[in-house]
Amino acid sequence: MSxxxxxxxxxxxxxxxxxxxxxxxxxxxxxxxLELNQDQKDIREWVHGFAEGVVRPAASEWDEREETxxxxxxxxxxxxxxxFEALGQFFSDETGLTLPIANEELFWGDAGIGMAIxxxxxxxxxxxxxxxPEQMGEWIPQCFGSADEPKVAAFCxxxxxxxxxxxxxxxxxxxxxxxxxxxxxxxxxWATNGGIADVHVVIASVDRELGSRGHAAFVIPPGTKGCEQxxxxxxxxxxxxxxxxxxxxxxxxxxxxxLGGKEKLDERLARVREGKKAKSQAAMQTFEASxxxxxxxxxxxxxxxxxxxLEYAKERSQxxxxxxxxxxxxxxxxxxxxxxxxxxxxxxxxxxxxxxxxKFENAEGSMSKLKAGEVAVWATERAIQILGxxxxxxxxxxxxxxxxAKIYTIFEGTSEIQRLVIxxxxxxxxxx
Ligand SMILES: Cc1cc2nc3c(=O)[nH]c(=O)nc-3n(C[C@H](O)[C@H](O)[C@H](O)COP(=O)(O)OP(=O)(O)OC[C@H]3O[C@@H](n4cnc5c(N)ncnc54)[C@H](O)[C@@H]3O)c2cc1C
Numbered sequence: 001m002s003x004x005x006x007x008x009x010x011x012x013x014x015x016x017x018x019x020x021x022x023x024x025x026x027x028x029x030x031x032x033x034l035e036l037n038q039d040q041k042d043i044r045e046w047v048h049g050f051a052e053g054v055v056r057p058a059a060s061e062w063d064e065r066e067e068t069x070x071x072x073x074x075x076x077x078x079x080x081x082x083x084f085e086a087l088g089q090f091f092s093d094e095t096g097l098t099l100p101i102a103n104e105e106l107f108w109g110d111a112g113i114g115m116a117i118x119x120x121x122x123x124x125x126x127x128x129x130x131x132x133p134e135q136m137g138e139w140i141p142q143c144f145g146s147a148d149e150p151k152v153a154a155f156c157x158x159x160x161x162x163x164x165x166x167x168x169x170x171x172x173x174x175x176x177x178x179x180x181x182x183x184x185x186x187x188x189x190w191a192t193n194g195g196i197a198d199v200h201v202v203i204a205s206v207d208r209e210l211g212s213r214g215h216a217a218f219v220i221p222p223g224t225k226g227c228e229q230x231x232x233x234x235x236x237x238x239x240x241x242x243x244x245x246x247x248x249x250x251x252x253x254x255x256x257x258x259l260g261g262k263e264k265l266d267e268r269l270a271r272v273r274e275g276k277k278a279k280s281q282a283a284m285q286t287f288e289a290s291x292x293x294x295x296x297x298x299x300x301x302x303x304x305x306x307x308x309x310l311e312y313a314k315e316r317s318q319x320x321x322x323x324x325x326x327x328x329x330x331x332x333x334x335x336x337x338x339x340x341x342x343x344x345x346x347x348x349x350x351x352x353x354x355x356x357x358x359k360f361e362n363a364e365g366s367m368s369k370l371k372a373g374e375v376a377v378w379a380t381e382r383a384i385q386i387l388g389x390x391x392x393x394x395x396x397x398x399x400x401x402x403x404x405a406k407i408y409t410i411f412e413g414t415s416e417i418q419r420l421v422i423x424x425x426x427x428x429x430x431x432x
Pocket of ligand 1: 156165190192235238414417432
């Protein structure tokens with residue numbers, strides 16, 4: 001090769017390298033790759049080990065007991081998996097993938113116990129997303145308690161008449177200037193860890209006329225008078241995770257418990273009242289950030305059911321051959337693997353976009369949660385079919401996985417609401 005040709009070749013290579021994401025020059029984001037780094041692999045292995053060794057063996061028992069599995073939470077706290085340090089480490093990964101990877105592994109172990117461990121993170125996400133640095137430092141560690149005495153936290157947005165329609169929230173927060181306290185009144189429904197939590201994060205309206213733009217998030221510190229658990233919900237699935245109403249009766253919290261602080265709230269409300277766009281809406285902001293994470297939990301359930309069904313189909317014989325030799329079974333398993341992998345890619349894309357500050361132009365967060373939730377329901381139902389009669393019994397885990405999966409088309413925005421968000425984003429039309 002002549003010198004000139006060598007220079008041209010080198011230039012071409014450098015242009016291609018740049019087009020492919022460059023070599024990480026300052027100012028560029030991390031280059032696109034699906035290859036996990038060593039930290040991600042280590043965390044995946046660590047969480048998987050816990051899911052396999054501690055969570056799975058306990059899954060059936062806590063599903064039947066329908067109680068919070070405190071001993072398992074304690075085990076998770078002891079190894080540092082249930083801790084604000086671990087969650088901080090998952091959050092801080094600059095690619096955004098560590099949090100979904102850890103969730104997938106944990107929920108592969110069991111979704112009910114997984115939610116008992118991860119339910120706290122919704123409240124943490126609200127404090128992290130909307131709190132001041134001082135508020136984060138004060139409240140996030142309290143959400144977890146200590147390794148010896150772990151605590152849980154709850155995020156309370158939904159109400160009996162405000163589920164999909166968050167703007168209908170009736171819980172009010174009124175500022176008492178004389179005492180510098182907020183007085184909160186209302187009833188929250190469906191709160192994961194509601195009433196058993198040390199820290200509750202409550203979404204309340206400070207100005208009902210403004211709908212969801214008049215909402216704010218408040219921390220209710222441990223032991224605050226007027227914050228009580230209401231009825232505990234008996235559920236179809238996720239039964240190891242506690243869900244309950246929360247009653248707020250003249251519940252007084254210090255002014256400093258308003259996430260983000262009063263000055264920021266007053267500025268935001270003034271903008272809204274002037275007809276300008278509010279920069280954020282308290283509940284919606286939390287949901288948007290957490291959707292891919294919730295999607296990854298659904299993928300963990302779907303993968304567990306798929307793996308179980310695959311092994312079963314290799315071992316179970318009918319008509320003198322393993323049932324997997326029938327295309328009807330093998331193709332179903334092929335489709336399960338395909339759909340789970342496709343859903344995971346959507347989750348990873350949304351997690352990466354969220355972490356690297358990309359705009360969700362086409363509601364990619366909603367897409368990821370919608371796809372993952374529907375794949376989990378479908379794949380777990382197919383797993384029951386592959387196991388036949390056994391699949392329908394509590395002697396085999398796919399029945400529980402199917403019950404657990406169903407919630408993923410309902411909470412954190414139902415499938416219909418995700419489709420609404422996506423269709424509005426892609427069309428610019430206010431689809432109803
Ligand atoms: C196990 C569990 C845990 C939960 N944990 C929490 C929690 O920790 N914190 C919290 O705040 N909430 C929590 N929730 C509440 C959950 O987020 C709500 O159940 C969910 O948002 C749906 O609200 P809803 O149940 O009132 O249903 P509804 O809003 O009444 O919806 C009923 C049906 O109508 C459809 N629908 C409604 N509006 C439209 C529309 N505009 N277009 C098309 N279809 C529509 C829905 O998609 C759904 O199919 C939890 C719920 C459960 C079951």
